[in-house]
Amino acid sequence: MNRRGFGCALCALAAMRAAGAQTLSEFVEPGHRPPPDTDEGGLWGLMDRAERDLKTSRFVVRDRALNAYLREVVCRLGKDHCPDLRLYVVRTPQFNASMAPNGMMQVWTGLLLRCVDEAQLAAILGHEMGHYLRRHTLERYRDARDKSNFGAFLSLGLAVAGVGLAGTVANLALLASTFAYSREQEHEADRIGLELMAKAGYTRIAAAEVWEQLIAELAAGTVERSQSVLFATHPEPEERLGALRAAAAQAGGAEERGLERHRTGLAAVRELIVRDELSLRQYGRSEVVFDRLLAQAPGDGLLWYGKGEVYRLRAEPGDLARAMEAYARALESREAPPDTHRSIVMVELKQGDKARAQAALDAYLRAKPDAADAGALRMLLEQ
Numbered sequence: 336m337n338r339r340g341f342g343c344a345l346c347a348l349a350a351m352r353a354a355g356a357q358t359l360s361e362f363v364e365p366g367h368r369p370p371p372d373t374d375e376g377g378l379w380g381l382m383d384r385a386e387r388d389l390k391t392s393r394f395v396v397r398d399r400a401l402n403a404y405l406r407e408v409v410c411r412l413g414k415d416h417c418p419d420l421r422l423y424v425v426r427t428p429q430f431n432a433s434m435a436p437n438g439m440m441q442v443w444t445g446l447l448l449r450c451v452d453e454a455q456l457a458a459i460l461g462h463e464m465g466h467y468l469r470r471h472t473l474e475r476y477r478d479a480r481d482k483s484n485f486g487a488f489l490s491l492g493l494a495v496a497g498v499g500l501a502g503t504v505a506n507l508a509l510l511a512s513t514f515a516y517s518r519e520q521e522h523e524a525d526r527i528g529l530e531l532m533a534k535a536g537y538t539r540i541a542a543a544e545v546w547e548q549l550i551a552e553l554a555a556g557t558v559e560r561s562q563s564v565l566f567a568t569h570p571e572p573e574e575r576l577g578a579l580r581a582a583a584a585q586a587g588g589a590e591e592r593g594l595e596r597h598r599t600g601l602a603a604v605r606e607l608i609v610r611d612e613l614s615l616r617q618y619g620r621s622e623v624v625f626d627r628l629l630a631q632a633p634g635d636g637l638l639w640y641g642k643g644e645v646y647r648l649r650a651e652p653g654d655l656a657r658a659m660e661a662y663a664r665a666l667e668s669r670e671a672p673p674d675t676h677r678s679i680v681m682v683e684l685k686q687g688d689k690a691r692a693q694a695a696l697d698a699y700l701r702a703k704p705d706a707a708d709a710g711a712l713r714m715l716l717e718q
């Protein structure tokens with residue numbers, strides 16, 4: 336990171352500290368770009384620098400089809416603001432999205448995995464756009480300045496620039512909680528998000544579903560609520576869930592879900608995202624996620640493989656049998672990853688059935704003739 340450059344943006348902010356209170360106009364105008372000598376301009380400068388770093392990060396997922404799909408959703412929701420918004424997919428297996436005041440949005444891959452369809456994704460993006468349209472970060476900044484938390488805010492700004500690039504999840508949660516929007520701002524973003532969804536033709540109940548799913552996942556998980564990035568940034572999920580449900584129930588409205596578009600858009604990165612989820616070894620929550628997705632797509636081979644992996648890796652009593660059942664379901668579909676056979680080899684070996692392990696290895700090598708671990712697996716079988 337270019338510290339010197341960063342420092343200058345901070346200077347611009349510091350210079351504005353003495354400026355009197357300014358009233359925020361209603362919504363950000365399309366094409367808005369604040370003058371650099373204002374506090375808003377300073378904040379934008381800071382985020383522009385963070386964005387330059389993000390652009391070259393190896394954690395940004397650059398798959399074309401995925402980014403084109405996401406761009407479409409952003410423009411469908413954002414309409415005239417579409418040219419002012421830029422969305423980056425960051426490879427982190429957690430549910431989170433963020434919006435910077437300069438129009439830089441981030442969604443983490445863990446969030447993409449958890450959205451069942453395009454309408455649910457639109458619910459998140461619409462909410463984040465609400466923060467942008469009402470300049471919530473600037474509001475928070477001015478609030479911090481008035482309360483003399485200015486130093487904390489600045490060091491936070493520096494740290495925010497590194498989000499998704501380095502810090503551990505625990506650090507991110509801590510950071511996010513410091514940077515959290517107020518309760519009123521969250522409610523306002525929810526309201527705006529619902530409005531954008533309705534105008535774009537998405538079913539608004541999807542917003543409530545996202546929260547329902549997350550609450551269920553957290554209840555099944557082993558991670559403390561206070562350590563969750565999402566719940567640090569978004570307090571009182573149960574309360575918001577109620578409000579979102581009530582709002583969606585009011586008018587009939589649009590019905591669009593976009594299940595197939597969502598699946599096609601993610602197709603090239605789904606396996607990577609599933610593997611990242613498994614790498615966290617939080618089996619309770621992963622099981623909830625895969626079960627939910629399978630309820631919508633019962634023939635999805637990749638999801639059945641993921642579910643099988645949850646059981647194989649957890650290896651509690653009865654899990655190996657559950658894993659084998661899930662692999663069998665995976666192999667009924669054409670999308671089962673070749674590694675499904677590899678996992679069957681491992682389970683059969685654990686259960687001591689060499690003949691079946693050999694059969695699974697043969698199937699694995701037919702599906703993946705250039706497998707790098709072929710030799711190692713053969714040696715395992717010969718032992």
Ligand SMILES: [Zn+2]
Nearest residue numbers: 462516521524
């Ligand atoms: Zn929010």
